[in-house]
Amino acid sequence: MEYQAPTLGDLANIHALNRFFLMASSAPGRDRIAALGAYRMSQSQVARLASAPFLLFSFREQDEEYWQRVLGDESQIDLIDSANPPDDKIRQLQVAGLSFLWQLVHRNPYAARIVSGASVSWCERLAEQTLVGLLHRVATRGDLMRLRFQDEKHVWRRLLDAGISSSYQSRLASQHCALQAMLTQRDARPYDRMSAAACSMRAPGQRQAAQRADRIRVPKV
Numbered sequence: 001m002e003y004q005a006p007t008l009g010d011l012a013n014i015h016a017l018n019r020f021f022l023m024a025s026s027a028p029g030r031d032r033i034a035a036l037g038a039y040r041m042s043q044s045q046v047a048r049l050a051s052a053p054f055l056l057f058s059f060r061e062q063d064e065e066y067w068q069r070v071l072g073d074e075s076q077i078d079l080i081d082s083a084n085p086p087d088d089k090i091r092q093l094q095v096a097g098l099s100f101l102w103q104l105v106h107r108n109p110y111a112a113r114i115v116s117g118a119s120v121s122w123c124e125r126l127a128e129q130t131l132v133g134l135l136h137r138v139a140t141r142g143d144l145m146r147l148r149f150q151d152e153k154h155v156w157r158r159l160l161d162a163g164i165s166s167s168y169q170s171r172l173a174s175q176h177c178a179l180q181a182m183l184t185q186r187d188a189r190p191y192d193r194m195s196a197a198a199c200s201m202r203a204p205g206q207r208q209a210a211q212r213a214d215r216i217r218v219p220k221v
Helices: 008-023 030-035 043-050 064-071 088-107 109-116 120-127 131-138 153-159 168-183 191-199
Strands: 002-004 215-217
Touching (some): 008 088, 064 120, 064 131, 153 168
Antiparallel strands (some): 002 215
16 A cells, blocks of 8 residues: 655755754754764755754654643643743744644644654644644743654764765665664654554545655555
C-alpha cells in the first residue's frame, strides 16, 4: 500500500524551521551543538544542515506523561515545569513548529510521523485539539522543546561532518542515517510498521494516496 510522502511545501517548511532553530542562540540544545564544533559553521553550512528532511528539534513527542500534563486539566499543570517561560524567539519557533505539525497531522499523519518521529497516539492527541487551544496550553512552557538526538552524540557528529558537506551525496547519506536513527529509536515504533499505524488514524480531509503523484511505497514485511 502507498502513502503520501511529505510534499515539497512540507519540506520547505521543515528547512525553514530548522534554520530558525539553528540561528536562535537561545534554542534548546544549541550549547551541545556548539560543543561539537557547530559554532564555526558558515551560513552555507547552516543551510545544508537545515536541509535535513526532518525536524532537528523535538517537541518531546515520545513523552506521553508530559503531554498528558500539558493537555490535561489546566489546574494540574506543573508550575515547576513552567517556571522558566521561553523567550520571544523560542516562543515564535514553538508556535510555528507546532502549528506546522498540527496541520500536518490533520492532512497527512503518516508524513507527520516521518518528519518528527512521533507516535500514533501523539498525532491523535494533537489532532483532537483546536490550534488556538493547543498554542494556549504551551504558551508558557519553557520545557517544551528539546534538541533531537540530544543523548546521541554520534548522530550529531555525523550531521556536523558529512551533514554539512558541499557534497550532496555525503549530506544525503548523513541525513538518511539520522532519519533511520530517529525512526528506530527505542521508544518509537519500527519504520516498517508505520504504514499500519498510519492506517489506524482518522485524518480529516486526508486524500487517498493514489490520487497524488508525490507518494512513497512502504516495503512489504
